[in-house]
Amino acid sequence: MMRSNQQTSPPKTHGVDPTSGAAGVGALEPEAKGQQDLQHAVDLYQKGMEIAHGATTFEDHCRAIESFSLAIAIRPTQARFFLARGNAFRAIGELERAVKDYGSALSLDDRSALYYANRGACYRKLNQTAKALEDLTSAIELDGRKAPHYFIRALVLHDAGFYREAIVDFSKALEDGSTAAATNAAANNAGGSGGATVAPPANGGGIGIRVEYRALQTRANCYRRLGHLSKCIEDLQAAIKLDPRNASAFSALALAHFECGDFERSADGFTRAIELNSGNASYFSYRGLCYYRQGQAAAAKQRQQQNSIATITSGMGAFARQCLADFNKCIQLDGRDPQAYFYRGSVRLALSLDLDQAPSAASTNSMSTDAKPVSLPGAASGGVNDSGEAPVSEIVPAASIVSYLSASEQLEAAFADIEMACTLCPSGIPYQIGMAMITQLKQRHSEARSMFEAIAASGSDNHKSVLVDFHTALCCHALGDHERALELLTDALDVVSDEPIFLEARGLILQELSVHPLAVADFSYALELLEGFEESNATTTQILGLRYLRGESALRLGRFQDAVDDCSAAITGGYTADMAAHNARGMALRGLGSYDLALRDLNVRISIKRFPRMTSIVLCCLQVHRLLCTLGLCGAST
Incomplete structure (x- = not known):
């Protein structure tokens, strides 16, 4: 290095030899060295950018960060260096370090919308909602191309549960993005490795198809959360038009149809999602649940057409095959999904109930229930089955078309599935309740009561607490603890005062305790609600x-005409219940002195053919009542 003869020199040249004869060169050396340093820093920065743009591994990003760090060490006054390193940190998930680098860039240039937007996106990932909203609002104020920032701010609002506000921002992003100038598409992207908050649009203008798709899909979820299902469906249909190969949109649309109660369309939507992504276990699980609901709806329609209570079943006979096939596939894909086990157990429980009710239904209904023509549900969107054929009507057994398992075996299988769900998710209250209900159905009331009481002690939410109280009351009633059962049902009614099932259950207990005035009050209020x-x-x-x-x-209270009216209404509507309504009406008619009409009801009730399991004590009592009616008729004739 040349030495200078000058006696004084700038601080950065304090090591220069003052005896040197090259006067004036020392004054230029700091500037030349500065230019060299700047060029070296730029070279390191560009090297880092090349590495970052082609990075495919964690190590690649680390090498890019090393180059950016060397550039910053040489020139710590360049905001773009901090931006580039922040982007690299963000790419490997080091969000706190990325935030720090974006902050350093902002301290050097606080008029850049890009720096605010990127830091705001990091704050979003760090769940720092307030800071994210503040940065993204600054980006919106500074940037002429506002749509991408509206989009990210909408995501922040959505994640925080501010769905109405998120809808406003998504709408602005979609509106502004559709008219954004093409020349502004990539204006803020020059500074870093993937530094822009969103990618420039593929068509040279707007926010791009990917972002527009996400905006529509996420806004649809906001509408769904707010209960605006029609708008949710509109957005999802628009998203599907943009990207008809995206399975998640079909899945979201199917969920919206499910919440609308349109289970057939919902199943079709999940079928489309499965066609696009057959490896997603949840699609099979939800489609199986759609078939389950379709089965229930089909059963309700069938009962309405037959107008018969005796043939009430779960309706799973025609749909159980599809349900079980989908839940089995879900479990095959994801054996750790508790919901699939729970739903499969629910189907098996329904089959168990069908099999259990089938014999009594056959004995009390003149129609043959051994076999019925049913139309199997179509799995595909065009109403075809899994083999691609149109659904056909075929004769299937009413109680079961799935296996030769007995009712008790199906119940055991259901219990095993729900127990597995509870094992996989021990804290899952629905699974615990399901296990307790299965135990209750198996008539192990003491064990079921203990399970329900343990669930209640865990402090579940109000809705589940009411359900638990109700089933605990049923167990207490079965165990003869009527006082506790009444207390629990009253607690449930304090929370949900307009639930007819709770009123009916409490009325039944009051009836058994011979507190008939209160029982009548509960039954009457339940009827009023229904x-x-x-x-x-x-x-x-x-x-x-x-x-x-x-x-x-009413019969027990001596209000015979009221008893006749109510029992007649029940009988006319098709209520049988082992002919108990005929018996009650017969007794009431006897109380009114209408012995001939009473005899007709008692003769129906006493029919041994229809009820071969009637006990000798019940039969004896009925014969005595019939004799009294006969004597009453004789007395009236004399």
């Missing part, structure tokens, strides 16, 4: 049962 519901087979069935029960209590 008559205000939309007419359906389920409500009709419950109304008929309540009319009979109220008639029984």
Whole structure:
């Protein structure tokens, strides 16, 4: 290095030999060295950018970070160096370090929308909602191309549960993005490795198809969360038009149809999703649940057409094969999914109930229930089955078309599935409740009661707590603890005062305790509520049962005409219940002195052919009542 004769020199040249004869060169050396340093820093920066752009592994990003760090060490006043290193940190998930680098870039240039946007995106991932919103709002204010920033801010609002506000931002992103100037598409992308918050649009303008798709899909979820299902469906259909090969959109659309109660369309949507991604276990699980709901709806329709209570089943006979096939496939793909086991157990439980009810249904209904023509549900969107053929009507057994397992064996299989769900997710309250309910169905009431009480002690939410109280009350009733059962049902009604099933259950216990005035009050209120519901087979069935029960209590209170009216309404509607309604009406008619009409009801009730399992004690009592009616007729004739 040349030495200078100058006695004074700048601080950066304090090591220069003052005896050198090259006067003036030392004054230029700091500038030349600065230019060299800058060029070296730029070279390191460009090298890092090349590595970052081609990075495919963690090590690649680390090499890029090393180059950016060397550039920063030489020139710590270049904001773009910090931006590039921040982007590299962000690429490997080092979000805190990325935030720090974006902050350093902002300290050097606080007018860059890109720096705010990238830091805001990191804050979003770090769940620092307030800071993310602040940065993204600054980006919106600074950038002429606002749509990408509206989009990211909408995601922040969506993640935080501010769905209405998120809808506003998604709408602005879609509106502004559709008219954004093509020249601004990549204006802020020059500074870093993937540094822009969103990619420039493929068509040279707007926000790009990918971002537009995500905006529509996520806005649809906001609408769904707010209960605006029609708008949700509109957005998802628009998203599918943009990308008809994306399985997640079909899945989301299917879920929206499911919440609308359109289970057939929902199943079709999941079928399309499966066609595009057959490795997603949840699609099979949800489609199986759609078939389950379709089975229930088909059963309700069948009962309405037959107008018969005796043939009530779960309706799974025609749909169980599809349900079980889908849940089996889900478990095959993901054996750790508790929901699949739980749903499969629910189907098996339904089959168990069908098999259990089949003999009594056959004995009390003149129609043959051994075999019925049913149309198997189509799996594909065009109404075809899994083999690609149109659904056909075929004769299938009413109680089971799936296997030769007995009702008790199906119940054991259901219990095993729900137990597995509970094992996989011990904290899952629905699975615990399911296990307790299975135990209750197996008549192990003491064990079931303990299970329900343990669930109640865990402090579940109100809705599940009411359900647990109800089933605990049923167990207490079966164990003879009527006082505790009444207390639990009253607690449940304090939370949900307009639930007819709870009122009916409490009325039954009051009836058994001979507190008939209160029983009549519960039955009457339940009837009042049901008559205000939309007419359906389920409500009709419950109304008929309540009319009979109220008639029984009216009979015990000596209100014979009320008893006759209620029991007649139940019988006319198709209520049989081992002919108990005929018996109650016969007793009430006897109380009114209508002995001939009473005899007709008692003769129906006493028929041994229809009820071969009637006990000798019950038969004896009925014969005595019939004799009294006969004597009453004789007395009236004399």
